[in-house]
Amino acid sequence: MEELRQTIPAVSVAIIRGETVLLVKRARPPSQGFYAFPGGKVEAGETLEQAARRELLEETGLRAHSYRPLREIHIDSSSDGHPVDYFLTVFGATYAGGEPVASDDAETAAFYALGEMTALPLADSVFDVAEELLGSNKNAGA
Numbered sequence: 001m002e003e004l005r006q007t008i009p010a011v012s013v014a015i016i017r018g019e020t021v022l023l024v025k026r027a028r029p030p031s032q033g034f035y036a037f038p039g040g041k042v043e044a045g046e047t048l049e050q051a052a053r054r055e056l057l058e059e060t061g062l063r064a065h066s067y068r069p070l071r072e073i074h075i076d077s078s079s080d081g082h083p084v085d086y087f088l089t090v091f092g093a094t095y096a097g098g099e100p101v102a103s104d105d106a107e108t109a110a111f112y113a114l115g116e117m118t119a120l121p122l123a124d125s126v127f128d129v130a131e132e133l134l135g136s137n138k139n140a141g142a
Contacts (some may be wrong), residue, residue, distance in 0.1 A: 005083040010075075012039025012088060014129050015064050017095045017111050021130040024059050026123070030077040033087035035104065036123035037090065038106060052065040052091045060100040060109040064093035070132075073125055090129055 010048045014037045015022040023035045038059040042051040056062055068091060075086040100109035112120070114134060117127055 005085050005086045007087055009042040009051075010040060010086045010088045011042060011048050011055060011091060012037035012094040013052045013064065013067070013091045013093050014054045014070065014133055015062070015093050015095050016133050017055075019134060020111035020113050021117070021133065022060065022062070022095075022100060023110065023112050023117070023120070023122075024100075025108040026041060026105065027107040028105045030075060033121065034123040035112075035117070035120045036126055037129070038109070039088070039090075040105065041086075049090050049091070052089075052093070056093070058104040059102070059106040061103065062098050062100050063095070063096050063098055066094040067091050070091070070129060071125075075124070090125075092133060127141070 022038065024038045025035050026032050038056050039052065040055045042048060046054070052067055056064060070090045070092045073088040073090065075088055077084050077086055102109040114131060117130060
C-alpha cells in the first residue's frame with residue numbers, strides 16, 4: 001500500500017543587487033549543501049509573502065520590498081523516510097540595503113554574479129531564475 005504524500009507549502013526569495021543575486025548555502029535538507037535563494041516552509045496563518053519576508057530576515061538579516069511571485073516549483077523530497085513534496089513559490093523582491101549575514105538554516109549568505117554561480121552546486125532552477133532576473137534587470141536599465 002502506497003503511503004500518502006504530504007505537500008508542504010514553501011517560499012524562496014530572489015533578490016538582485018546590481019549584477020549579482022543573493023544566495024544562501026543550505027545547512028539542512030532539502031537541498032542541504034546546495035546554494036539556493038533564502039527560503040523555507042510557510043508557517044500556519046502566514047500568507048506566502050509574509051513567509052518570504054520572514055525567511056529572508058531569518059536566514060540573511062536582510063529586508064526587501066516589492067515582493068512579486070515569479071514561479072511555482074514542485075519539489076519531490078523525503079523527510080525521515082516519509083514521502084514529502086514541497087510546493088515552492090519563488091518570489092522576486094527589491095534589495096533594500098545592508099549586507100547579508102547567514103543565520104537560521106543558512107550556512108553562508110552572499111551575492112553572486114552569474115559567472116560565479118556556474119561553479120557552485122545550485123538547487124534546481126536557481127540559475128534559470130537568476131539569469132531571468134539579471135537579464136530583465138539589464139533590459140530595464142537600457
